[in-house]
Amino acid sequence: MLSNAQKTRLGADFAVFKMFPNFWTPVLPVSEVGRVPVAVELAGESIVLYRSPVDEFAAFLDRCPHRGAPLSRGQVLEDGCLQCPYHGWQFASDGACTHVPFNALNSDQRSKLSVVSFPTRVIAGMLWIFTGTENALEPQLPPSLLEPNDRYIIHHEIWNAHWTRAIDISLDYLHIPFVHRNSFGSEFHDPAHQDAIAQISVTATANGMAVTNQLNTLPDGIEIDWHQPNQVVLKLDLGGMPLRPHLFAIPINSQQMRFMQVVLPNPGIDRSNFDFDEFFAASLDDRIMAESQIGEIPNTNEGCNVPTDEPSLRFRRWYYRTVKHKRIEAIQWRSDRHLY
Ligand code: FES
Ligand SMILES: [Fe+2]
Incomplete structure (x- = not known):
């Protein structure tokens, strides 16, 4: 939460993460955040992440x-404070300024000098951030993300796509025969499925939806769950695969995102008996398609839609109401200020 001093300093119109405000999201595997500060871009903001000597994590705006x-570009000190590289001000993991060299400041004066910080959590082997400064409720998580950190196998890469494109394709069962036609989608081209009809049923959940997907010519299908805002869970393990992937589309900016695959293998499955790299590589087809689409997903009144688009339509409706609505208000309000 911003202090009164920060509100005064930053202005009443100060807002962060405007393209993705007030959500919990993973940022990086926790194994990639250590004592050397890491700069990342998240939803258009430059952020610094670091780990203290006692394994506490911190996330600040990367701006002293x-x-x-x-x-x-600063240093993490033995006491867990981050020291600015320019004049050596020091900040604790909650953003509080703890030391200003060569100035005799009391704690009241220093309390006005804190850096903007964000809540963090370590969950499922990832470092998570709350993309806001007010009222961070605890993240809502599927039970499959509550296992010990070392059980998860994580792969991430940057896509040149808007994050909504990756959620849209991940929720979409019927891209498989075409986007993945040269791999696991080939079975859909068996003549037995030539006239198949897809049965896609959507059930609203507390923070998203559960989608069952099946061709009427196949004995079973798969369940795909969406968890707001940016997580899709493929319940492949229900269909006999030995793992459950959680796919995250993490916004970097309006043109880029980080695609993070977080896999919970069933007991007994590990790198010695399963080719995780081959599994992760299957998303290259999705990446090529997502990167071929310009900008964010269209609103529900744009383009043509058919009954099997229901999961996509629900996600898009949520996105335009919940995320875009706020952004549109913010842009209008800012331009008013600019004019006067
Ligand atoms: S700019 Fe950070 S201490 Fe001066
Ligand atoms: Fe795919």
């Missing part, structure tokens, strides 16, 4: 409140 130097 003094002269705006990137704190990611």
Whole structure:
């Protein structure tokens, strides 16, 4: 939460993560965040992440409140504070300024010098951030993300696509025969399925939806769950695969995202008996399709839709109401200020 001093300093119109505000999202595997500060871009903001010597994690705006130097070029000290590279101000993991060299400041004065910080959690082997400064409720998680951190196998890569494109394709059963026609989608081209009809049923859940997908010519299908805002869970293990992938589309900016695959293998499955790299590589087909689409997903009144688009339509409706609505308001309000 911003302090009163920060509100005064940053202005009443200060807002962060405007393209993705007030959500919990993973940022990186926790194994990639150590004592050397890491700079990442998340939803259009430059963020610094680091781990203290006692394994506490911190996430700040990567901008020192003094002269705006990137704190990611600073150092993590033995006491877990991050020291700015420019004039050596020090910040604790909650963003509080703890030391200003060569100035005799009392704690009240220092309390006005804190850096903007964000809540963090370590869940399922990933470092998560809350993309806001007010009222972070605890993240809503599927039970399959509550196992010990070392059970998860994680792969991530940057896609040149808007994050909504990756959620849209991940929710979409009927891209498989075409986008993945040269791999696991080939079975759909068996003549037995030539006149198949897809049965796709959507059930609203507390924070998203559960979608069952099946061709009427196949004995079973798969369940795909969406968890707001940016997570899709493929319940492949219900269909006999030995793992459950969780797919995250993490916004970097309006043109890029990080696609993070977080796999929970069934007991007894590990790298010695399963080719995880081959599994992760299957998403290359999805990446090529997502990167071929310009900008964010269209609103529900754009383009043509058919009954099997229901999962996509529900996600798009949510996105335009919940995320875009806020952004549109913010842009209008800012331009008013600019005019006057
Ligand atoms: S810019 Fe960070 S201490 Fe001066
Ligand atoms: Fe796919």
